[in-house]
Ligand SMILES: Cc1ncc(C[n+]2csc(CCOP(=O)(O)OP(=O)(O)O)c2C)c(N)n1
């Protein structure tokens with residue numbers, strides 16, 4: 024199992040968190056930690072996601088990136 | 104004297120539909136969508152009442168696939184909305200642009216387990232490309248434009264818009280003059296054109312592997328030019344059928360589980376695989392780590408997430424095929440390999456000789472294919488008859504062969520044919536169905552009757568869930584479990600009950616005349632073709648096996 028840390032920025036839509044969690048589970052990544060907040064000034068949400076999987080992280084990054092409300096997904100490689 | 108009616112959310116919906124050129128929608132009314140059905144009354148949009156929301160969703164899919172336009176369907180809240188789900192999942196798997204509009208209980212009642220309330224927005228997450236729930240009337244217009252843009256942008260797909268009843272009746276002003284344009288949000292990395300050209304030039308035994316993305320990108324001409332200039336031997340996926348010119352001398356047919364022997368062997372032996380709008384689906388690859396084991400890969404796609412998903416690409420070419428295919432169209436020196444492939448194609452050609460009196464379904468489908476008018480559109484259901492149609496009918500455009508490929512959904516064929524016929528009223532639409540699948544959306548015969556759609560239905564009747572029976576015989580020691588349909592209804596009487604002319608044939612000698620009668624008939628027609636229940640689809644690559652280890656008989 025590899026550990027990865029993702030930093031995701033998204034438009035502040037109520038459903039965005041649900042979409043990210045659904046994609047993460049479906050694509051075979053376990054969530055070991057999460058932190059989410061919204062900047063009420065800019066209306067941009069930031070989600071920090073700690074995930075584990077045997078699969079390469081690019082698979083998840085590409086799929087999260089396809090979600091319409093996502094602005095950016097960054098992988099912090101220092102996490103593993 | 105008419106009093107000026109104020110525009111409501113429901114009226115705005117139709118304004119936006121008309122603005123996007125929508126002429127036809129498929130749907131079914133109910134409580135939470137009544138204001139929209141009331142506004143339909145004043146709209147130019149033509150509504151086709153289906154007899155089940157799954158039928159409406161598949162008709163929208165068939166409409167989109169046959170015409171290249173967006174398919175639109177309507178359903179009410181709760182059970183209406185959940186009935187759409189299978190169709191949306193099918194559209195997602197095959198990347199079909201559909202916009203589904205669902206009614207929802209009023210915003211004040213939402214979250215209270217109200218009558219016919221279901222969280223369709225939540226349910227939509229796994230079966231749509233994107234979805235919206237409109238809880239503020241001021242968002243409605245923008246959301247609807249976005250729904251259309253998202254369905255068509257990049258890799259196409261279904262979008263659902265859930266509209267609570269109070270939003271449908273709230274008065275609203277239009278404020279957007281311009282259509283909203285979405286930018287392709289995901290920045291595509293630059294295409295590896297240089298390395299792809301190098302790979303092409305080095306290859307001695309390259310194969311072109313064509314998928315459904317070519318038709319979706321409207322890049323058939325570019326693909327055919329690419330095939331002609333490079334001279335590449337080519338193979339197609341189920342959804343790609345029709346993209347390559349069927350007359351192309353280097354075309355080897357479909358690959359994968361029920362692919363041709365020539366296609367599968369050529370792919371296994373190739374040293375370079377050029378995948379175009381294809382995604383290395385498990386029905387294509389067989390055992391993945393033994394698929395095309397000696398090949399480097401060039402992968403053309405519009406969806407970044409498909410690159411390296413199931414097979415690492417040595418060069419990825421992301422973006423519009425219409426631009427990228429011409430950029431790589433260079434003549435290749437592969438004459439010896441072309442000759443090897445052509446020889447395999449000749450040696451392993453289909454054989455329609457079949458002993459005995461009983462009807463041979465592959466020959467029937469091949470004869471229909473030869474006799475049907477140009478630009479006919481064939482839909483299928485799912486099972487043996489589907490694979491026989493894919494193998495033995497010839498298509499010159501993917502929009503002329505509509506089959507549930509990614510999802511493999513029984514019940515697709517009849518409603519998809521309804522949608523196809525609505526979108527192409529003067530073309531011949533033929534639904535190839537099985538006796539099991541036919542019953543899964545049989546209520547849509549009523550839609551055929553109501554709109555007098557001249558759909559031709561070819562019912563391949565083995566009185567079995569044949570494909571499952573085949574697997575039970577081959578891989579479960581012949582332990583037949585729940586696959587016998589000997590008690591099927593009288594299909595002729597059933598068709599007649601919907602004013603559909605019908606005929607049953609049981610012997611080879613009846614085939615030609617029956618096909619001609621069906622094709623010449625003016626209105627809808629059902630041809631029931633009784634076949635031997637023991638017939639199997641060959642070749643077959645057994646599960647988890649390399650594609651060159653196909654079975655050719657039991
Ligand atoms: C909705 C749905 N349920 C179950 C299946 C599994 N399945 C695949 S083929 C098949 C048999 C289809 O029977 P029929 O339509 O008679 O076609 P045949 O194989 O006999 O030609 C079944 C049950 C499916 N693909 N779709």
Ligand SMILES: [Mg+2]
Pocket residue numbers: 486537538539563564565566567568569
């Ligand atoms: Mg059957």
